[in-house]
Amino acid sequence: MRSFDAIIIGAGQAGPSLAGRLNQAGLSVAIIERHLVGGTCVNTGCKPTKTLVASAYAVHTARRGQDYGFNVAEPIEIDMKKVAARADQVIRGSRSSNESWLAGMADVELIRGHARFEGPNIVAVNGERLTAPRIFINVGGRAVTPDMPGIDQVPILTNTDMVALDMLPRHLVVIGGSYIGLEFAQMYRRFGSEVTVVERMDRLIGREDADVSEAVRDILEAEGISIRTGADCIGFARSGDDVEVRVDCAEGSQPIVASHVLMAVGRRPNTDDLGLEAAGVVVDARGYITVDDRLETSAPGIWALGDCNGRGAFTHTAYNDFEIVAANLLDGEDRRVSQRLPGYALYIDPPLARVGMTDAEAQKSGRRLLHSKRPMSRVGRAVEKGETQGFMKVVADADTRRILGAAILGTGGDEAIHGVLNMMNADQPIEALRWSVPVHPTVSELVPTVLLDLAPL
Template identity: 65%
Template structure:
């Protein structure tokens, strides 16, 4: 059986449903194909469920700190992992149901449940049905990477999806990977009450950040009792009864004994089983679909959006991919990926908000650079909340006065960073933000102060 559509969207993640909505509203018939859960990574095993867990962990952390605020809590603080999991499932489930209802309400949209595979540049098979269209949009996301480490297939391990299903508290959780996903789970499970060890092959955590940011993050985690092991050059695994022996080095150094192991060492695109060869679609050596500045593949009439195109690994970049495709296709608005600022956050507590260049990147660019920095101990809002860990830093081009990038590691950093993002997006000089009146008491109000104290790089 063959059915023709004006557009086919493979994957119902963050870019797929809104694009289906725009195309459907334009009068096009749209087929959306989803082989697993509508909503993609963010709704089902990414942003929403993990931030729900972060919120539960924060509640436990603040309950233990109640006396610091003059609040008495009788007895020890304990967590109920079954209830925490149920809360997480409810939040994800409600969001997923909302997306499903949204798709169902689109007048010209049909949702197909199954695995899509290309049979030609204009046809996709889903089980027994052949769907055809001159416009096909790939939005299949990515999954956790299983690293090529000795013994990794001989022991039970968790990834960012599997750990969400835990309803027990791991006595000792060993996290392999000292970057964004791993550190979020490390801190939350430490706050739930687990012993936690983070193992990182490199010399420092979150290596894409400046050394001062990495050092501060390590200090925050270690202050909560998380054991951090960097420069683990020979990570390997050996089963030991109901536990896992995690070796860190090539010699005979003592190994860790873990009850649970979380692998958080990167992601791989879900492109290996789509039959891309049948459509002639080009991928790079890591499996990411190659696209141009408007997210078109090398095959006319086929686009790739979201994590699978290697242009971003976040919900906000996936959604922006939809906006770029829709603007070019429907609005005669030539938007480009290269116009997008690099923005993201690390959701440990306190969070890290980031935009643009790091100080290290600015140094390497050869520009004349100014840097302003302020510890959160000198931010009134942080002092009032007794959350003074971290700092804010802004990097500016001394000649053009444009903001090159910023990092805010501290309470509210993930929100305060947006004032800088907006100024950078508008192309305004840093003096515009410096002269803007901000509300007191907030974290954002100190950004103009930082900009007023810019100094040349040493």
Template identity: 65%
Template sequence: MKSFDAIVIGGGQAGPFLAARMVEKGMKVALIERKFLGGTCVNAGCMPTKTLVASARAAHVARSGAVYGVNIPGEIAIDMKVVRARAETVTMNARNGLIGWFAGMDGMTVIYGHARFEDPKTVSVNGETLTAPRIFLNVGARPVIPDLPGVNDIDYLTSTSIIHLDTLPRHLAVIGGSYIGLEFAQMYRRFGAEVSVIEHGPKLASREDEDISDAIADVLRSEGIDIHTGVSDIAFSRNSDGITVATDSARIDASHVLIATGRKPNTDDLGLDAAGVVTDKHGYITVDDRLATNVDGIWALGDCNGHGAFTHTSYNDFEIAAANLLDGDDRKVSSRILAYALYIDPPLGRVGMTEKQARASGRKIMISTRPMSRVGRANERGETKGFMKVIADAETKKILGAAILGIEGDEVIHGIVDAMNAGTTYPALQWSVPIHPTVSELIPTLLGDLKPV
């Protein structure tokens, strides 16, 4: 049996950085990863997909050149092998960077293999037994495949496998109208594929307010994406030219099918029962406000704890755990103000409450909206789709939430994110003097138009 001061299971966005901090403190740490360092973000999520999004935008801008007085002769051709290779290079650079970083750390032992608990202080991997007083789980999540008729009879794609495509689908059917599905839908439409999105719910991006969901649908339809919402039945079958996707309202002749109906935590094969670690009905590991499980000496970080399925929330889990365990601080998950983005083009930046959530809270609220067509930078760039929206508490004057669907919305939202985290009231922000011409300069104007509802 090999003894360590700490064992980290999973090489995503929380565990490796926590392991590195513990090594800095003189601890002996084992980091166990079953596949690739970097987790979903580096290998199958943010980095490769946003690289693909960038290639798709380049194609879109090239096709739109004539509007700006830039004439590109001939048809815009997409070389999917180059597109894929570029995304793979970004992934490998990041992954190899982590490998090199850890290789230079005294006190860090990286083990590739599948770890399972033997008891609350002991795990086995590759036939070896390891023990430590502290064990951190950062095992992430994977795509979930619904039990739909015929799904096992077709060669479907997931968000993991589709990034390895080096040919262009004739017609891509996307099952699921949430964030992952919508990003791939627009991306492949811009590459030149026909695209259909099939969503069970009544709206796309159902987490958002209806006006945001409707605007997202308008953006995608304007680029020729076929959208089907409120679909109650979906079935698949092979045909001579690909795959037939049959719904209660349409039949789609697709060459490829992407299943993007959510993700589930990688907790079902860790031997959690042997350690006594409790999970909820969906398999997420139950943690307290400081990320500790019900078992003393075991913590769960990142996607597997159900407190945020984003790279930045996973990294913040690392920050919370490190602050509490190594720096004598007292950080809590409940103090986190959730922000995220949807990387269609234009992107959606979101923070805090939606209007629906704010109304349900019983607060007296104020709301302001402004179309991107009234933003100077948007008009100058010829990208006026979308709108800005902010919600505030009428009594405390605190900002409760905001959504910016429009050019650079994923960057502009950080002005609101920072203000909310600092506890700044909206009247104070109205007196800021932003730079012109920018999208962010409209934030004081947006706040100045807040009205009670």
């Protein structure tokens, strides 16, 4: 048995960063990765998908050449092999950078293999047993493939398959009308595929307010994407080389005939084959590791970070998990997950950026509320770019004068939201942002005006 000061299981977003801090503190670290260094973000998530989104945006802008005063020959020819190769180059570059970074850490050993607990502080990998007083689990998650009628009879793609796809589907059916599904739906429509989105709920991205869902649907449908909400009877069947997708159980209803089907209905944690029971680590009914506010598990000396703990499903929350654990262990601080503001973005074009409460959540809180909403057509930068779809809105507490939440659906919204997020993090009143002087011409410059228009909801 070999001993280390710390063992990290998984080299996703949090793992290598934590290894770096522990290495700087002079601690010996084993970081174990069974597949690809960098985790979901680098290999099948943020990095490749946003690279593909950028390619699709460039194609879309070229098609709108007349709007900007130039002509591009139609039809625009899409070389999907080059599109996929560009994404692959970004993946490999990021992964290689992470691997080189870990290799340069004097007290860190990267071990390739599958780790399983054999006791509270014992991990087995490649036939070897390792022990450490501190163990950190950072194993991420994977796409869910639910049990639907006929699903085992047809080929189904996940986000992992999509980022490696180097051909153009004739007709892509996306099962799931939320973040991952909508990003792929729009990009492949822009590349030239026929696209249909199938969603069980009555509207897209059901966690958002109804006005956001409706506006996103309008944006996608305007680009020729078919959307079937309220699909309460999804099933699959072979039809030659194609797939028949049933969305309605009514007698005589016709299935959608697809060349490709993307399953984008959620993710599950990679916790089912770690031997967690041997370490006394408790998971919930969905397999997420139960952690407290400092990310400590039910087993002393074991922490869980990133997607596997159910406390956030984003790269930035995984990285913040690392920051919380490192600050508490190495810097003598008392950082907690409950101090984190929920913020995220949906990277369709234009993007949707969100922080804090939705309008619906704020109304349920029982507070006296102030609310304001402005269309992006009132933003000079959006007009100048010819990208005026969407709106921005803010909800605030009328008594404390604190912003409770905001949404920006519009060009540059994923960047502009941070002015609001920073004010909320700093616990500053509305007036602190209202009297800021943003740079012109930017999307952010309309935020103080939106705050000026706050009125009782």
